[in-house]
Amino acid sequence: MKPYAEVIGDPIAHSKSPAIHGFWLDALGIDAEYRAMRVSPDGLAAYFDSCRADPEWRGCNITIPHKQAALDLVEDRGGVRQSIGAVNTVIRAEDGALIGTNTDAGGFYSPIAGLDLEGRHAVVIGAGGAARAILFALSKVGIGRVTILNRNVLKAAALLSSFGMKGDAMPLGSPLPAADLLVNASVLGMDGQPSLDLDLSPLPEDAVVYDVVYAPLETRLLAQARARELDIVDGLEMLIGQAALAFELFFGVEPPRDRDEELRALLVK
Structure with a gap:
């Protein structure tokens, strides 16, 4: 199974994050995937439990309505609770712990x-x-x-x-x-x-x-x-900007931001 990251939320069908990360993965020739996963509020804790048990899971982006609730389910080693009070990205640390951070700012x-x-x-x-x-x-x-x-x-x-x-x-x-x-x-x-x-x-x-x-x-x-x-x-500016920071956390390499115009054209089709 390939390494993968995903975006979670409820609803989630509208998300453009898979297209953004997929574009960068293809551009860099990285053999990995990025998916969208609908996760209900009641299923959030079980979702993170499943991620802890999956060695191929690299992390996730978080959208409505989980950005504050996720704080109680992952580790906050960077003081996000005190500084922002919400997480939009969770990654797996080298010791296997799930760490919450925020790339929205x-x-x-x-x-x-x-x-x-x-x-x-x-x-x-x-x-x-x-x-x-x-x-x-x-x-x-x-x-x-x-x-x-x-x-x-x-x-x-x-x-x-x-x-x-x-x-x-x-x-x-x-x-x-x-x-x-x-x-x-x-x-x-x-x-x-x-x-x-x-x-x-x-x-x-x-x-x-x-x-x-x-x-x-x-x-x-x-x-x-x-x-x-x-x-x-417009909203794509913030979406692409926060995604770029998360992409590097997930896959260990910066995305090709010199191709932003091509990416935007893909996203507005």
Whole structure:
């Protein structure tokens, strides 16, 4: 049996991770596989038990809804619980232990690394695992203020507090402030999910709109931002960025990022 890694979640059919990792494996001539596996919340513990017993399993990426629950089922040798509070990648250590880590923060920040965000104002939609990684990344670059819009305002307020960040927690649907960066870190706008309807008029002309949703790639939010001629970052940027970090952990080699344009063309077919 070949060595393999996989992505787990519920649902999982929409995931583009197998196409991304498969492209890199083929490009590098690595005899391994990357699969998608639907794992229900009730089956998460049994899934990791099976991975411990399978010597060919190299690791997994984790998507909705397991990013926080997985923390209780794997080892946290890097202090992810305290720093981010969610894992999106699990790997097998040399001693056989399953170790949780998070590549979402690096994947999120990579496409906006050129922005000067120190002291600026960001709006984040959502307060789940992706939002945790995004807030962690923003805290490291000195963001001045964060407004979180979420259905559960208390959860959003607790998230701000956990990162020691200045800002506000407001109900979803509240008017946007004049922020420099708007990030949708929720599932709103994803295929099969409710749409995300925002009035972007309060955003200044130099604002950046970033949507982590990648199915569809052109979300309503990004279409609205494009109509206003705002700079945009689509969900494939973060997806490919975090996948690249995970790929190296799984297979011990960097993926060929010089072929990103070819990969994107494959993913949007």
